[in-house]
Amino acid sequence: MRAQLILLLCLLFNCLCRFHCTTVDDVEGYISKKIQSKAKPPDLAPSPDPQPFLPLIAPSPLIPITNRSLPSLSGFCTLNFSAAASLMSTTATDCWDSFAPYLANVICCPQFDASLAILMGQYSKYSGMLHLDKTNARHCLSDFEMILESQGANNQLQKLCSIRPENLTEASCPVSDVKKFESIVDSSRLLAACGKIDPVNECCHQVCQNAILDAARKIARNGTSNLPENSTRIDDCKNIVFRWLASKLDPSSANHVLRGLSNCKLNKGCPLVFPKTINVTKECGYMISNQTACCKAMENYVSHLQKQSFITNLQGLNCAASLGMELQKANVSSNVYDLCHINLKDFSLQVQKQLFFLIFFLLVFLICFNVLTVLSLDSGCLLPSLPSDVTYDAASGIGFICDLNDNIEATWPSTSILLGSCNETTKLPALPTATSAQSGLYMKKSVFLPLLLSSSLVLTTLI
Structure with missing residues (x-):
């Protein structure tokens, strides 16, 4: 209680000293100048590798609130961030700095995961691959988080959502090539089941979820003997299936499907940690x-x-x-x-x-x-x-x-x-x-x- 009062008093003192009872119009004018002064493209490190697709993302309305600068990207990531610009803005808002730890399970992390899957799906359109190598994955995940942070998102999203660079690789799934994937999986059936879902009915009847599981099992086996039902490889292959689906849908439709599936999963349990009773x-x-x-x-x-x-x-x-x-x-x-x-x-x-x-x-x-x-x-x-x-x-x-x-x-x-x-x-x-x-x-x-x-x-x- 005492510590909170001290913080509040400090806030009041800082407010009075810094703004001298400035009017809202004065503050908004100050913000406008700040935005104009920061409206410069980020400096990119030179690289012999192909230059990345720079995110053509409009300044988020959260930027003036958080007062953060535009990101300085690595220059080594080959993902096309512009392909999911609007979804990244949505993700930044869903994972807004102060709310993110409290909305992580329900809103922030499902959207964070969906955006990554959609970016990977878009990447596969010109690369033919549904995964990144470990080095590229590290740069891309870092760049992705920096872009979100520049738009007001929490700066600990990797930790908060338990996402690592390995999550952008193929992990243990043996199939991540688009052509090979489509030679194994009944892609027309999969797209028919998951191209458009009703979130309520899907959670009950699991039409899309069953199709995804079936596809994941097929590419996990890859011509070998049956795998255990709880195999980690099946989970890794599900991620590959999600990326393939995202590549066949427009970003907005893909986001609707992926968020709908995540809602089915999160509503099945209780995320709270129960202390001893x-x-x-x-x-x-x-x-x-x-x-x-x-x-x-x-x-x-x-x-x-x-x-x-x-x-x-x-x-x-x-x-x-x-x-x-x-x-x-x-x-x-x-x-x-x-x-x-x-x-x-x-x-x-x-x-x-x-x-x-x-x-x-x-x-x-x-x-x-x-x-x-x-x-x-x-x-x-x-x-x-x-x-x-x-x-x-x-x-x-x-x-x-x-x-x-x-x-x-x-x-x-x-x-x-x-x-x-x-x-x-x-x-x-x-x-x-x-x-x-x-x-x-x-x-x-x-x-x-x-x-x-x-x-x-x-x-x-x-x-």
């Missing part, structure tokens, strides 16, 4: 003697989950079921969700607990810029089962959509509950209908956020 089982196990003590222990436990990340509503169901089954195994037989009024949104990141600091921030900017603005916050934000991209526009600012912001009670699991995301194939209870769908965290441009956002204090203070 010893305190809950101590107070809530067997016959509960003190309901107040039990609920306090339960609330303290859930508060640790609320610091981790934003999750989808289906992940919320899975997380509630997973924790409930873990507690049941530890002899907590009573429905503590009902007893302690635990809701689905209690499993997702909280952004309202320290409203005092929010008000303090607003006062800081009211003093500095003499403007009125609104920050729309929810106490617990569950994202939709098909999460949308983070958005940015001059009128609304930066934001994402929340779903199920009502008090939907978490479901205490019965012995028949199976985890999953498709009601047609599991016994998971139907997802309750929310009566509201709201913006997750919208920040008005009129407030001018460089000082606040570039310091990465937004979420660390509000959460």
Whole structure:
């Protein structure tokens, strides 16, 4: 608490000293000059190798907020970044600096992976190969991350999304040549199954997923004997299949397919890390003697989950079921969700607990810029089962959509509950209908956020 107050006071002092209560128009004029002064092509190191395709990407609206310079690329990457320029801008926004760690599982990393697959697919059109060598992969991944960072993305995306240069190579898959791939795989069947998907139906019926798995198995075997079902080679070959698909679709369509498939995967489980439940089982196990003590222990436990990340509503169901089954195994037989009024949104990141600091921030900017603005916050934000991209526009600012912001009670699991995301194939209870769908965290441009956002204090203070 004291450290946060000190940071806020420093922010206020810096704001007053640096801008001298500058008006918004003055600040925007300053930004405009900065953009013009930085609108120069990056210096590229000379290379005997073919010159890379430079990204013809318009300056992101996040650049004036983050105040970052244009990237200086390696000059050794042969990927055509221009082929996926708009998707890279989307990726930069989805992986925006301060939000990225909290949206990584649901929005940022799926888009990061999709953009890489699409870039690789476009590369195969003129190279005939669905992989990069290790050296080129290292340069390309670094350049890709630098371009995103220059547009406002987090600078630790490789670590955050567990992506390494090896992910752009063929890894253990024996087939990465386009002609050989198409001689082994029934490409017309694969394209028919995956050229266009309905995200909801695909998660239930898995038409495209089964076609991808079948193609991956064929190129993984490559004429040899059968491989184990959990073979790492099959997973590596799936990446090759994704790239081939991306090469046959326009970037926007490919992104829709890849993001749809990633949603099916992420909604099948719970991404949260559960701490040890010893305190809950101590107070809530067997016959509960003190309901107040039990609920306090339960609330303290859930508060640790609320610091981790934003999750989808289906992940919320899975997380509630997973924790409930873990507690049941530890002899907590009573429905503590009902007893302690635990809701689905209690499993997702909280952004309202320290409203005092929010008000303090607003006062800081009211003093500095003499403007009125609104920050729309929810106490617990569950994202939709098909999460949308983070958005940015001059009128609304930066934001994402929340779903199920009502008090939907978490479901205490019965012995028949199976985890999953498709009601047609599991016994998971139907997802309750929310009566509201709201913006997750919208920040008005009129407030001018460089000082606040570039310091990465937004979420660390509000959460």
